[in-house]
Amino acid sequence: MKRITFIKTSALAGLGLGFSGFKFHHLHGKTHILTLSFDDGFKKSFYRIADIHESYGLKACLNVIASGHLNSFKPKDKWIPPDSLGNFDDWNILQGRGHEIMPHTWEHLNLTEIPIVKAKENIDKCLNYFEEHLEGFKSSESVYNFAYNASTPELEDYLFQRVRAIRTGGWLVLNGSKSNLLPVSPKPARLGCWGYGPDFCDDFVEEQVNDFLASSGGWLILNLHGLENEGWGPIRTSYLDNLLMRVTKIDYLAVMSYGEVLGQTKG
Numbered sequence: 001m002k003r004i005t006f007i008k009t010s011a012l013a014g015l016g017l018g019f020s021g022f023k024f025h026h027l028h029g030k031t032h033i034l035t036l037s038f039d040d041g042f043k044k045s046f047y048r049i050a051d052i053h054e055s056y057g058l059k060a061c062l063n064v065i066a067s068g069h070l071n072s073f074k075p076k077d078k079w080i081p082p083d084s085l086g087n088f089d090d091w092n093i094l095q096g097r098g099h100e101i102m103p104h105t106w107e108h109l110n111l112t113e114i115p116i117v118k119a120k121e122n123i124d125k126c127l128n129y130f131e132e133h134l135e136g137f138k139s140s141e142s143v144y145n146f147a148y149n150a151s152t153p154e155l156e157d158y159l160f161q162r163v164r165a166i167r168t169g170g171w172l173v174l175n176g177s178k179s180n181l182l183p184v185s186p187k188p189a190r191l192g193c194w195g196y197g198p199d200f201c202d203d204f205v206e207e208q209v210n211d212f213l214a215s216s217g218g219w220l221i222l223n224l225h226g227l228e229n230e231g232w233g234p235i236r237t238s239y240l241d242n243l244l245m246r247v248t249k250i251d252y253l254a255v256m257s258y259g260e261v262l263g264q265t266k267g
């Protein structure tokens with residue numbers, strides 16, 4: 001969204017005149033929203049990521065594999081060793097500390113490479129497990145994060161029967177833009193993100209954030225994984241800490257979790 005358009009929409013919404021009737025009060029006039037969306041559920045990293053966010057008064061956006069802690073979980077991906085993953089005791093503790101836990105598949109399969117029937121089964125298993133094991137979880141308010149950011153319109157539409165939004169590859173849904181439009185209605189949202197790996201992603205993140213800051217605004221979602229030696233495309237702990245220290249001082253930018261952004265449209 002171009003800055004001028006957003007300001008206009010915002011001002012109208014503030015007067016209760018927005019065409020959708022939804023308010024953006026919580027954005028406090030920010031034109032740039034940044035979400036750092038951490039995937040997979042590495043126990044050590046996720047506690048540390050939560051600590052770092054807390055030190056800046058931020059909610060971490062953490063996406064976990066529903067069956068990651070079960071003996072049945074046999075990842076095909078060497079970047080996700082099962083013994084590095086946390087369980088739903090951990091996720092409930094982190095949620096209790098104010099962080100956001102969202103689904104990142106049942107067993108981390110690329111759903112575009114398996115039969116559609118099995119893909120839909122896996123989606124339901126994932127959401128059902130979250131509803132049973134994560135306190136207060138509501139599928140209808142959740143953001144489903146596709147593994148490998150791989151999706152098809154058919155899978156996305158299937159998910160929209162149950163979830164608020166899906167997160168997939170920015171190259172699939174952003175029509176050449178780097179950032180998402182800020183949602184202006186409670187309609188299902190297709191959110192596009194960007195990531196980098198398998199090496200450290202620090203330089204990539206720095207470049208993306210700088211480009212975003214120089215743009216007219218919107219909602220940039222960067223897909224991250226673990227810290228230091230955990231996960232595909234990890235981020236250095238000191239870099240993450242320093243990044244959050246810097247960006248939280250920028251008056252036109254807010255670092256927010258999905259729920260904080262989508263919550264603006266609850267009316």
Ligand SMILES: [Zn+2]
Nearest residue numbers: 039040147148
């Ligand atoms: Zn993943």
